[in-house]
Amino acid sequence: MIPELGHFALIVALVLALTQAILPLAGAQRGNLTLMAVARPAAQGQFVFVALAFGCLAYAFLSNDFSVENVARNSFSQLPEIYRFTATWGSHEGSMLLWVMILAFWTAAVSVFSRHLPDDMVARVIGVMGLVSAGFLAFILTTSSPFTRLVPAPMDGRDMNPLLQDWGMILHPPMLYMGYVGFAVAFAFAIAALSSGKLDAAWARWSRPWTTVAWAFLSLGIGLGSWWAYRELGWGGWWFWDPTENASFMPWLAGTALIHSLAVTEKRGAFKAWTVLLAIITFSLSLLGTFLVRSGVLSSVHAFATDPARGSFILGFLAVVIGGSLMLYAWRAPKMLTGGAFTWFSREAMLLANNVVLLAALGSVLLGTLYPLFMDAMGMGKISVGPPYFNAVFVPVMAPMLFLVGVGPLARWKEASLPDMFQRLKWALAVAVVTGFLLPLTLKGFNPWATLGFALAIWILLTVLLGFRDRLKHGARLGSLPRAFWGMQLAHLGLAWGVAGITVVANYEMERDVRMNVGEFTELAGYTFTFRGATERPGPNYRAARGTVEVSKDGRRIAVVHPEKRVYNASGMPMTEAAIHPSFFRDIYVALGEPLDDQGQAWAVRVFYKPFINWLWIGALLLVAGGFLAASDRRYRIALRKLAVPSGAVARGA
Amino acid sequence: MKRWLPVIVFFILVGFFAKGLFLNPREVPSPFIGKPAPAFTLPLVGNEAQSFSPSDMRGKVWLMNVWAPWCVSCRQEHPVLMSLARGQSVPIIGLNWKDKDREAAMLLSTQGSPYYAVPDDLSGKVGIDYGVTGTPETYVIDRQGIVRMKHVGPIDMDVWKKKIEPKLKELGA
Numbered sequence: 071m072i073p074e075l076g077h078f079a080l081i082v083a084l085v086l087a088l089t090q091a092i093l094p095l096a097g098a099q100r101g102n103l104t105l106m107a108v109a110r111p112a113a114q115g116q117f118v119f120v121a122l123a124f125g126c127l128a129y130a131f132l133s134n135d136f137s138v139e140n141v142a143r144n145s146f147s148q149l150p151e152i153y154r155f156t157a158t159w160g161s162h163e164g165s166m167l168l169w170v171m172i173l174a175f176w177t178a179a180v181s182v183f184s185r186h187l188p189d190d191m192v193a194r195v196i197g198v199m200g201l202v203s204a205g206f207l208a209f210i211l212t213t214s215s216p217f218t219r220l221v222p223a224p225m226d227g228r229d230m231n232p233l234l235q236d237w238g239m240i241l242h243p244p245m246l247y248m249g250y251v252g253f254a255v256a257f258a259f260a261i262a263a264l265s266s267g268k269l270d271a272a273w274a275r276w277s278r279p280w281t282t283v284a285w286a287f288l289s290l291g292i293g294l295g296s297w298w299a300y301r302e303l304g305w306g307g308w309w310f311w312d313p314t315e316n317a318s319f320m321p322w323l324a325g326t327a328l329i330h331s332l333a334v335t336e337k338r339g340a341f342k343a344w345t346v347l348l349a350i351i352t353f354s355l356s357l358l359g360t361f362l363v364r365s366g367v368l369s370s371v372h373a374f375a376t377d378p379a380r381g382s383f384i385l386g387f388l389a390v391v392i393g394g395s396l397m398l399y400a401w402r403a404p405k406m407l408t409g410g411a412f413t414w415f416s417r418e419a420m421l422l423a424n425n426v427v428l429l430a431a432l433g434s435v436l437l438g439t440l441y442p443l444f445m446d447a448m449g450m451g452k453i454s455v456g457p458p459y460f461n462a463v464f465v466p467v468m469a470p471m472l473f474l475v476g477v478g479p480l481a482r483w484k485e486a487s488l489p490d491m492f493q494r495l496k497w498a499l500a501v502a503v504v505t506g507f508l509l510p511l512t513l514k515g516f517n518p519w520a521t522l523g524f525a526l527a528i529w530i531l532l533t534v535l536l537g538f539r540d541r542l543k544h545g546a547r548l549g550s551l552p553r554a555f556w557g558m559q560l561a562h563l564g565l566a567w568g569v570a571g572i573t574v575v576a577n578y579e580m581e582r583d584v585r586m587n588v589g590e591f592t593e594l595a596g597y598t599f600t601f602r603g604a605t606e607r608p609g610p611n612y613r614a615a616r617g618t619v620e621v622s623k624d625g626r627r628i629a630v631v632h633p634e635k636r637v638y639n640a641s642g643m644p645m646t647e648a649a650i651h652p653s654f655f656r657d658i659y660v661a662l663g664e665p666l667d668d669q670g671q672a673w674a675v676r677v678f679y680k681p682f683i684n685w686l687w688i689g690a691l692l693l694v695a696g697g698f699l700a701a702s703d704r705r706y707r708i709a710l711r712k713l714a715v716p717s718g719a720v721a722r723g724a
Numbered sequence: 725m726k727r728w729l730p731v732i733v734f735f736i737l738v739g740f741f742a743k744g745l746f747l748n749p750r751e752v753p754s755p756f757i758g759k760p761a762p763a764f765t766l767p768l769v770g771n772e773a774q775s776f777s778p779s780d781m782r783g784k785v786w787l788m789n790v791w792a793p794w795c796v797s798c799r800q801e802h803p804v805l806m807s808l809a810r811g812q813s814v815p816i817i818g819l820n821w822k823d824k825d826r827e828a829a830m831l832l833s834t835q836g837s838p839y840y841a842v843p844d845d846l847s848g849k850v851g852i853d854y855g856v857t858g859t860p861e862t863y864v865i866d867r868q869g870i871v872r873m874k875h876v877g878p879i880d881m882d883v884w885k886k887k888i889e890p891k892l893k894e895l896g897a
Contacts, residue, residue: 347730354734367744381745389738396731403727440740447743642799 073138076126077217080167083119083174084207086112090177090200094193098266106193110181113196116203117174124171127216128158137223140164140216146229146640148611156240157230162364162380163216165243169360170206172244172251173199180255180280187276194262199254205387213380229611229640238298242291246318249288250356253325255280256332257353257395260346264398269406274335274345279701281332281349282557285325286697292318293690301648306581306659306678308686311460313368316439317359320432324352327428330421338483340418343406347399348425354392355432361388367443413485420478427471434463465519472526472569475562476533480540498536502529513578523573530566534559557700561693568689574682581678583663588671595679597658598622604635604662604673612636614647617662617673621651633662633675656681755855756871761788761863762853766843769820770829776817776843778869785897787816787888788863789839789879790851793827795859801878802835808884809838814897817841821859822848864888866895 090112097105127140131154136142144161145154159168177199184192210216259277263269295318300308309315328348335345362368365381412418438455445453476498481491506525510517537559541551584592586601593599602618614636621629631649638645648661656679663674756762765777778788789805791798809816818839820828823846832842845851854863857876864873873891875883 351730361741365741365745367741367747378745385738385741385745388741389735392734393731393738396734400727400731440737443740443744443747446747447740642794644794 072126073130073135073217073219076123076130077211077215079119079123079126080207080211080215080217083116083123083170084204084211086116086119087200087204087207090116091197091204092200093197094200095197098190098193098197101190103189106189109193109196109200113174113177113181113200116200117171117178120167120171120174120207124158124167127164127167128155130217131155131158134227136225136227137219137221138216139218139220142220142224142227144230145227146611147226148639149227149230149235150610152237152240153230153235156234159243160230160234160239161216163210163214165247166206166210166214167216168243169247169251170203170210172247173203173206173254176252176255176284177203180258190266191262191268191273191276194266195255195258198258198261202254202258202391205391209380209383209387213383227640229638232612232636232638232641232643232645233302236298236302238294238301242294242298244291245287245294246291249284249286249291249325250318250321250359252280252284252287253321253328253349253353253356255284256328256349260349261395261398264346264402267402267405269342269346269402271335271339271342274332274342277349278329278332278336279703279706281325282329282697282701285322285329286694286701288318288322288325289690289697290694292322293687293694296690297687300683301650303646306579306648306661306676306680308575308683311438311457313439314363316435317362320435320439321352321355321359323428323432323435324348324355327425327432328352330424330428334418334421338412338418340412341422343403344425346403346406350392350395350399354388354395357384357388357392361385362439368439412483415481415488415491416485417478417481417483420474420481424471424474424478427467427474431464431467431471434467435460438463469522469526472530472565475565476529479537479558479562480533494536495533498529498532502526502532510577517577520573520577523569523577527566527570527573530562530569534563534566552703552705554700554703554705557696557698557703559696560699561696564689564692564694564696566689567692568686571682571685571689575680575686579678579680579683581676583674583676585666586673586675592675592677594677596623597628597679599660599675599677601673601675602630604665604670607634609636611640612638612645615662615665615670617649617660617675619649619660619675619677621658621660629658631658631660633660635662635664652684654684657683756863757874759871760869761865761871762850764843764845764850764853766819766845766850769823769832769842769844772844776841778865781815781817781865782869783867785814785864785866785892785895786840787814788819788854788865789816790819790821790854790856790859790861790863792821792859793823793831794825797878798860801860801880802838804879804881804884805838806836808879814892815840817843819850820844821851821856822846862888864891864895 090109093105093112094109097103097108130138130141131145132151134141134145134147134154136145140161140163144164145157149157157164159165177196180199181192181196184195256277259273259280263273295315296308299310300306328345331341331345331348334341361381361384365384366378367381438459441455442453445451477491477495480494502525505528506521509524510520513520538548541555542548580595582592582594586592588601588603591598591600598621600620600622602620604615604617607614607616614634617633617635619631619633620627621631629651631651633649634647636645636647637643646661648659651658659678659680661676663676666672666674761778763778765775768774768776791801805816816839818837818841820842823844828842828844832839843850860878862875862879863871866872872895873888875887879888
């Protein structure tokens with residue numbers, strides 16, 4: 071009964087989404103206030119019904135209702151309760167439902183926090199989001215319903231993929247989708263501006279905080295995904311350039327470019343056409359990611375089960391939404407007048423360079439990701455593109471961008487002076503370059519990549535400090551600096567922090583694969599690892615061989631860690647559960663391989679020394695905090711409060 | 725013209741995606757298609773005194789299914805192979821690949837065996853000769869011992885009906 075209720079709620083949501091799309095858009099076109107007024111209640115109602123459907127599916131999972139096919143395929147009676155809940159979005163169908171629920175959530179949020187916007191703008195924005203939502207709801211209902219029953223019902227389920235049974239997976243998809251889907255708001259604002267023909271900079275001001283928040287969520291989602299891969303895959307890696315990862319990374323690159331170009335459009339009225347196009351591209355890449363992951367056109371380690379009907383549906387939908395948007399853009403773009411002239415050396419020019427570099431990086435990732443598909447489609451053979459390509463192309467492209475991060479925020483709008491800039495920055499530059507050269511020499515000798523990484527991280531750090539000094543010199547107090555400024559500096563600092571972490575871990579990590587008998591030891595990076603054997607240990611839905619490894623340094627025991635080798639009961643799938651002893655400056659990472667004899671005395675053990683790896687996640691968290699801080703800046707809230715009263719009064723008067 | 729560029733690039737991409745939907749990225753063409761199946765002699769699972777060699781199958785069209793007890797998708801494929809074996813259309817040889825835990829005999833006796841014979845490739849050397857990239861994989865071999873087709877991944881009824889059965893008909897099985 072409950073699953074049927076969920077299915078029914080989805081149908082109601084689809085009807086509401088269509089209403090939310092058609093009536094307000096028609097109203098905005100004709101200037102009909104009654105039709106426009108449908109937007110808000112329809113959007114909020116849609117959210118309620120999608121959330122109800124999601125609740126029904128979650129209930130089916132929590133109550134072990136194996137008569138629902140999706141539950142039978144992705145859950146298991148012995149699965150701990152928290153994972154039974156997260157299994158709700160562990161499958162293709164469930165994650166699509168999460169996708170739509172988050173879209174409905176963002177739309178409802180726009181409907182609440184848009185009191186200060188003109189009615190026709192609100193109607194258009196919510197209408198466009200309704201169109202997107204209707205497409206995905208139709209997709210779920212026609213090809214991927216999570217509520218399909220299985221007759222006869224099996225006694226038990228097939229279990230959730232063991233890789234997903236980790237608490238990184240509880241948070242990773244919702245955060246990632248909050249980001250992915252959040253870009254729909256910027257997209258809807260761009261389309262609304264294009265279709266209304268009001269192509270001033272106002273839409274940029276309105277969509278800026280939304281875009282920044284979505285970007286911060288996406289950063290958090292990607293960071294969590296990387297942290298999950300590091301802990302759960304047992305290889306000690308944190309980024310694999312897998313198509314699925316790239317699918318989330320490409321919208322992030324475009325979104326990063328977008329939040330910077332929005333700043334120029336809002337403050338200076340420049341790049342209007344470009345910013346609109348970028349908003350369309352960013353959300354298009356989110357949609358493209360959804361298509362790539364779910365259609366099976368690319369071979370990926372963590373793609374969902376694939377089905378050509380689904381792929382065809384999403385591709386058709388993509389062609390309509392993205393193709394339509396780009397055509398609208400091509401039609402309207404000539405109407406956009408570019409305001410605010412600037413010279414080649416100014417903050418505008420720096421931000422333009424930032425956009426060019428980010429898009430070049432995006433292009434190289436896109437090319438590498440799709441290259442196997444191009445070759446295959448043209449009958450030129452099967453190939454795969456791996457990390458060597460991406461590292462070789464991506465790193466050199468990003469280096470100039472990191473250099474610009476130091477210059478851009480210090481440059482004046484409109485026109486900056488190069489000699490003046492050089493005067494201000496020469497010491498920072500010299501210190502960064504010299505330390506960059508010296509640091510590797512104190513570690514393991516000359517290393518150009520380490521030099522580059524260190525120099526750029528220190529360069530960003532110093533220029534962030536210079537930015538604060540500049541502001542304070544002009545009479546501001548730390549407490550009175552706007553949150554937007556703090557947010558930007560914090561995010562840039564996070565970037566420097568992450569770059570430092572990546573540089574150290576990529577150049578100075580160590581690993582060793584050894585065969586260990588009980589009582590034997592091995593050494594790595596000054597640490598001694600002694601194997602104390604492995605014992606059988608049953609888990610809730612798996613059996614594990616639990617190893618005990620003592621880690622000591624200079625004869626002093628610092629930790630006892632327990633890496634596990636698990637075999638899951640329902641699927642029979644083996645899993646490596648690495649043991650990590652973390653600290654600020656390094657992780658000790660121990661993974662249990664295969665047993666090498668019949669008595670269980672000898673095991674293959676893999677030990678890693680991962681210096682500064684945690685700086686990566688700290689950097690990512692600073693980036694996220696910077697994003698949220700910037701979006702909470704006072705001027706957005708003041709604008710809200712000041713305009714809330716008059717626009718309400720006008721509406722009542724009319 | 726410049727403003728139409730994004731639309732044009734996008735629709736070229738869509739063209740590639742549409743083509744891509746009907747390609748299988750996991751399918752790597754085998755260089756053995758049209759070549760004689762590599763020879764080997766391996767003991768049989770459950771009866772080590774006897775052995776199997778592809779030359780035993782001369783004059784028959786047969787399938788070689790590479791599987792392993794530790795392989796999850798092979799378990800998914802197992803009931804499909806069982807129903808095919810009941811249909812008796814073509815003998816299936818199940819190459820037991822890298823079964824280090826020695827579970828194959830036990831598994832086949834409890835779950836049923838769809839196989840005509842189960843050669844035991846413990847070291848995985850025969851798998852290397854055939855270019856096995858993962859389990860399950862299935863080879864169609866003709867009366868002269870020539871490899872005619874290779875399927876990567878589990879066989880389901882769809883694959884069977886659309887891909888393997890037509891090939892068998894063509895070979896006159």
